[in-house]
Amino acid sequence: MKTYQTQPNDSFASIAKKFNIKDENFLQTFHNLNCSESDVIYNELPSGTSILIPEDPQFLSENSESDLEQDCMNDHNFEEEAQSDHEYQENNEKEIDNSANEKSEEIKESENSSSEHDGKYFVIQKGxxxxxxxxxxxxxxxxxxxxxxxxxxxxxxxxxxxxxxxxxxxxxxxxxxxxxxxxxxxxxxxxxxxxxxxxxxxxxxxxxxxxxxxxxxxxxxxxxxxxxxxxxHGQQSELGKRNVDNADSKEQQVYNPVVDFEEFKEEINGEDPFEVE
Structure with a gap:
């Protein structure tokens, strides 16, 4: 996160365009959520005000990301042309190692992000x-x-x-x-x-x-x-026998993977050990 000092005739739209932010509303909301209460801006943007600028890629436009990737590729190609054959080979080996490390990090991040919903409920309309x-x-x-x-x-x-x-x-x-x-x-x-x-x-x-x-x-x-x-979330925290019978086991396993729902269903619907034949 960085700051920008507003100039005369600046607006959230012009600042968003300047920093390649998706939408002026994203910029205004980001600023209002992260600034002090006295610095919240509702309508007009005063000159000389410090605006908080997001740097997270999710707030940036796709064009800015593609331009940045293209610039990186051009710089990379320029450096390769200036290197000797020996240096070129060494750099390629380093790039392969870096690529492998980056993929490993991406896999770890993916595993971490997918686990944050474990044990959480899906939300329904009456939530x-x-x-x-x-x-x-x-x-x-x-x-x-x-x-x-x-x-x-x-x-x-x-x-x-x-x-x-x-x-x-x-x-x-x-x-x-x-x-x-x-x-x-x-x-x-x-x-x-x-x-x-x-x-x-x-x-x-x-x-x-x-x-x-x-x-x-x-x-x-x-x-x-x-x-x-x-x-x-709106869902019932406890399941009765009728709910268990009507529930889809695959769906239950998705939002509550800790519980073996098939085993739970068998326990609920199992034979009564004291039942007389």
Missing amino acids: MVQCNQGFKFPKLKVTSHQKHYWNDADGQADYLAVTEDDLQFDPPAQPFGQCKLKPSSGGYLPCTYAPVGKWTKTYDKVKVMGKCCVTELSELMCSTGGKITIFK
Whole structure:
């Protein structure tokens, strides 16, 4: 993260373009989430203000990343042409070693990222969310599909799986009540929820119609500066015998890999040792 001193006629849009950031809303939200409360910017951008600039690749545009890769390739080719045959061979050997190390690191990172959802629940429509700048806890509203249900053979709407594209809440107007980032003499002003992008930290190994599923770890950013997280996933913590019979073993194994669900089902439905034939 770095800072930028704003100049006259600067705007979030022009600064985002200058630093190859995907969208001006990403820049404004990033600044508001990471700056002190006195430095939060709502509308106009004053000249001479220090703006926090993200350096994480997820905030950068694809063009900037491809340009950076191209520049690196050109520099690399220039250095190779200037080397002798002996140096060229040594550098190639080093590049092979570095490439192997990088792939090893990527595998480790992939394993670490996939494990963070272990033991966590998928979120369903009757789940509830919270905003760190709000006061109320609205329910989710699934609009991305009407196809997949978690732990409900009857297909009740409350059990629809929430995906990364489900950005609406119930109630739709002022879902979080008042906003702490909008103080006034008469109290906090009403929430004006406006999502920035999709849900993040979703589970990309399970998808519904090509969309990643939301879990208890998922997060969503609001353009005003609030961070929205899961308050309740909505699923029942305990399973009755009827639920066990209707549950899909493969699905259960995905979101609760610690439990051998087939063995658990046999225990629940096993013969009573005291039953008289």
